[in-house]
Amino acid sequence: MKLKLLTITFLGASLVACGGGGGGGGGGGDTTVAYQLTARINGVDVPNFVVKPGESKVLGLTTGQDVEIIASAPSTVLTTDNGVASAEVLANTATNYRARFTTSQHTIAKRVFAQSTNPLNTAGVTITVSSSDTSFGAVTPKVGDRFTYAETDKTLAGTTVPFPLSTHVVTAVTATGWNEEFVNPGPTVMSIVNFNSRGNRVGYQATANDPNGCKDARFNPEEKLLEFPLFQGKVYNSNWTTTCATDSQLETFSATVGAYEQVTTAGGVFKAFRIETNTVVSNSTDTRLPGRGYQQKVTVWFDPILGRNVKYSGQRTYPLGAPASNVAQFFLTDTTIDLVNVVKN
Incomplete structure (x- = not known):
């Protein structure tokens, strides 16, 4: 051989x-609809980060940072999972979700969004949050x-x-x-x-x-x-x-x-x-x-x-x-x- x-x-x-551990994004949905998610970290646009219906993508943060998820059309949050992090919600409107994540342990959080007018259009963001610890285990x-x-x-x-x-x-x-x-x-x-x-x-x-x-x-x-x-x-x-x-x-x-x-x-x-x-x-x-x-x-x-x-x-x-x-x-x-x-x- x-x-x-x-x-x-x-x-x-x-x-x-x-x-x-953590969470995943949507499946199915009408991907022809112009619905998508973009993001900011600490108020700064994240380049080349776009999540479309049926997709789930990762966004890496460090403890204490704000993440802002912007929807191109009115949405609802289907899934909220913070792992072991604390998430202070700073905004939660139909098109803008912002939270500050803090943690003493490396962890994974999750947010899954659905378009309000077409709930089958779901898109997920898996959020990895690093603590101040510079060492990582399996x-x-x-x-x-x-x-x-x-x-x-x-x-x-x-x-x-x-x-x-x-x-x-x-x-x-x-x-x-x-x-x-x-x-x-x-x-x-x-x-x-x-x-x-x-x-x-x-x-x-x-x-x-x-x-x-x-x-x-x-x-x-x-x-x-x-x-x-x-x-x-x-x-x-x-x-x-x-x-x-x-x-x-x-x-x-x-x-x-x-x-x-x-x-x-x-x-x-x-x-x-x-x-x-x-x-x-x-x-x-x-x-x-x-x-x-x-x-x-x-x-x-x-x-x-x-x-x-x-x-x-x-x-x-x-x-x-x-x-x-x-x-x-x-x-x-x-x-x-x-x-x-x-x-x-």
């Missing part, structure tokens, strides 16, 4: 770590949490490969970890992925993926891409064995946690750690790869309150030689993955 011919979605998903998801990603890859042959949207749905949570289904539009379940309580992959089972790829992989002791607590300046290392049937390969990983900063994707405006990572595979099971090795440098933005990667940019190189041109289309050079929608239970 060719372990590293997995689509890069698996790689991105492995970095998409633990989920966390987060446990809830069954039904959904995270949708957009991905584009580039191959050694120079081909750009856009993927269909992939939604990661939490299906089971136990004391030792959780399972997620990775679902493409259709919907088709592409794989079931097993995470431990730290949000690191321990296995996956492919269902509708590349018929020549690995169907049942195990990571021993874990694919340790995350180590908690997370804080700016932390450096950590790990290695693991990836096994499929009788094939296995050793992977060595290092990471440096950078700034806790604002980053914007189609899924919202997040507060996230910028983490620089490096992975080296020295004994790939793919015999078409010269030297059986490659290196992958990735910058990932990880929201430690949401418990998810929100943006991923990776470059893969082949320091021991590039694969032959006749198979170059099967080997990746660049990958970008963005979180585009979040539904929290």
Whole structure:
């Protein structure tokens, strides 16, 4: 089995770590209606933040900040969930909702709005609120949490490969970890992925993926891409064995946690750690790869309150030689993955 011919979605998903409590946005509704939500933080417009019917997006705050949600048409608030934060409501009209969030613990709040003249038009805002604590622990998801990603890859042959949207749905949570289904539009379940309580992959089972790829992989002791607590300046290392049937390969990983900063994707405006990572595979099971090795440098933005990667940019190189041109289309050079929608239970 060719372990590293997995689509890069698996790689991105492995970095998409633990989920966390909170709330989700609307589903259905008439998306042709000119109804949408925008936002301000402390009275300043949030650029590129627009939530349309059927969408749910994230807005990252720090304790003590005001958030203002502006509706383009009269609305009602369907859902109010403050997590462990205190929310002082400063305005609540048909088109303007403003509250000040304060908390001593990192937490998630939620607001879901419905257009007054068409209650099926709902839009959600998941609000992550950072406390003054600069350290973050692992987060446990809830069954039904959904995270949708957009991905584009580039191959050694120079081909750009856009993927269909992939939604990661939490299906089971136990004391030792959780399972997620990775679902493409259709919907088709592409794989079931097993995470431990730290949000690191321990296995996956492919269902509708590349018929020549690995169907049942195990990571021993874990694919340790995350180590908690997370804080700016932390450096950590790990290695693991990836096994499929009788094939296995050793992977060595290092990471440096950078700034806790604002980053914007189609899924919202997040507060996230910028983490620089490096992975080296020295004994790939793919015999078409010269030297059986490659290196992958990735910058990932990880929201430690949401418990998810929100943006991923990776470059893969082949320091021991590039694969032959006749198979170059099967080997990746660049990958970008963005979180585009979040539904929290």
